[in-house]
Amino acid sequence: MKQKTGVTIYDLATELNVSPSTVSRALQNHPSIGKATIKAVKELAVKRGYRLNSIAASLRKQQTNNIGVLVSWINRPFISSLISGAEEAARAAGFNVLISQSHDSLDNEKDNVKAFFESRVCGLVVSLAMETQDFEHFNRFLENGTPVVFVDRIPDHLDVQKVIIDNHAAAFKATQHLIDQGCKRIAHFGGALHQAIYRERLRGYKDALQANNLPLDDTIILHGDLLSADEGQKMTEFLLGLPNPPDSIFSANDTAAVSAIQFAKSAGVRIPEDLAIIGFNNDPLCMIIDPPLSSVGHPAADMGRIAVQQILQIKSAEGKLVPQTIMLNTAVIARASSLRKT
Amino acid sequence: MKQKTGVTIYDLATELNVSPSTVSRALQNHPSIGKATIKAVKELAVKRGYRLNSIAASLRKQQTNNIGVLVSWINRPFISSLISGAEEAARAAGFNVLISQSHDSLDNEKDNVKAFFESRVCGLVVSLAMETQDFEHFNRFLENGTPVVFVDRIPDHLDVQKVIIDNHAAAFKATQHLIDQGCKRIAHFGGALHQAIYRERLRGYKDALQANNLPLDDTIILHGDLLSADEGQKMTEFLLGLPNPPDSIFSANDTAAVSAIQFAKSAGVRIPEDLAIIGFNNDPLCMIIDPPLSSVGHPAADMGRIAVQQILQIKSAEGKLVPQTIMLNTAVIARASSLRKT
């Protein structure tokens, strides 16, 4: 006969002739419980296969063991890797991961944040929706002391915990790479400028040009709302139609860059000879497209992992921690789409 | 001054001069509560911003509002789409989605199932690990009446709820497509045969050959453990080295098919003239590779969505439902990699 509900601390308490509170404290190594008692309790707990009922604990503590992860779209290579890392880190620490997606809509983001709040997650990992420019909806978490860690797409003027890559440096390196390959007129596909990541990438691009004494030409700095394949194609079409087209493109994502390759090829433009291209993210696509797309690689899974670890740290520090920004390194991954020299 | 914990049914009860039990029942439209009372309770609930404390409810009911989703790898196009669909359906119904990945290891799968069980998920959506051949670890769920829905990679000899695609028909159609394009000697890349999906695909392939009076040659039926890019390349190399190489390949996934294209191209084999190729899954890669890869498309997001809906249905039916198998349709998506005729 199975006991539906499993062993409880009351069962253990009865068997050991102690009170449930003692059992509870013993299991948590509470200092006011004797060494011997702790040992006895723990041994019996193992013997009887005791398992904490996390729901009961959650009710009492008004907080679950679940970490919410809020992203724009799950089915994107970068995001799913990030989630993967977060999931592993959380599970390793005995936490569960709750997922939701904003579909890049602010309204969804707000709803989901609210749902997470009401389901009493013990921490939140967020990568903002493309639209998001105000952050009030996170206040309930911040106020009530629940750790929130922003990842990748972050609110840049807020003093909160962040895990990001060095977008400026990455963009600088990518641009410099093109310059090193002999490119002199480099176009840029950027994203919505209210998102810090795109602003930083633009800045890195500009700084690299300046550092190499190359002129800055605003007509070949283009911006997409979502940097979709469609936008990538239109932007490429525009560039190639210019009287003075660029000799290379630094795209702030791979999707648009791949699209650029496809369109350019179809237009008879040789890559990289006529047009060198480098993307951003190092999506799997990069190695499939012909020629293979150079890109900027970043540790997506690590970002997820670290974000979760940050949450756990903040929890254990109990608010004695000052929000910090963790910046991860990136690497230019050079492939045929940008390699002009052997 | 914010109330940390929010409004409870006790607050509503006090204000309305009824008992908490009445409030609880009213909110659930319990038949033994008067129409007027229900209305009054609900109105006040809205007015005071009452929110169910799901933890308390969970404790009492010994069950959460979380649906566990257990997959092999989150960061795969098919899987992440499936999760995306599941997440949307769950959220729409007021449930949360808990994610975990087996990394295709049976041990991980067991651990994660156990973790989900202990965290009292109210339902489980599973796509099996590649390794999995026994299913005892799901018994605790089945025994205790928690709905489990298997998706895509399913235990085929078990009488459980399943959501799958018609792998046999899909494989038949894909093979027939190659035949229609004039292919006469069609190779097959299959997966581990203890997984029903691969067995079915193989069967569909064979049946299509037979239906067209084409000979069956076991030397060009190859099997990969994971159908990775690496395996795809090796299998292609093997095929091209045969004295009598095939004129086409039906691969049970896109990864291996893309790899085949890449290797074949590098070996000077023309696609589709010398070698026509069709994959399976319709991953984004298909449209990136040159030539674009034909594939079998299936509704990944729908599978996730339907799986979650099944869970909800089973819950509401309270065990009065016989396990059924829902089979979704697929479509051959013909692209240049297999189109020999105009």
Next chain:
DNA sequence: CTGAATGCAACAATCGATTGCGCAAGTTGT
């Protein structure tokens, strides 16, 4: 040898919602 400090553990309240049982007022039947 006595008052104080210390170590260990029990009591009981609490978290918020759910639910079996029972009771009272109102309705119907005869």
Next chain:
DNA sequence: ACAACTTGCGCAATCGATTGTTGCATTCAG
């Protein structure tokens, strides 16, 4: 007018763990 229902709702236990407070023994200092 009395028994038999029906309708509507309250009481109190329960889910399992956590935690502030209290209390009993030892042990130690003076």
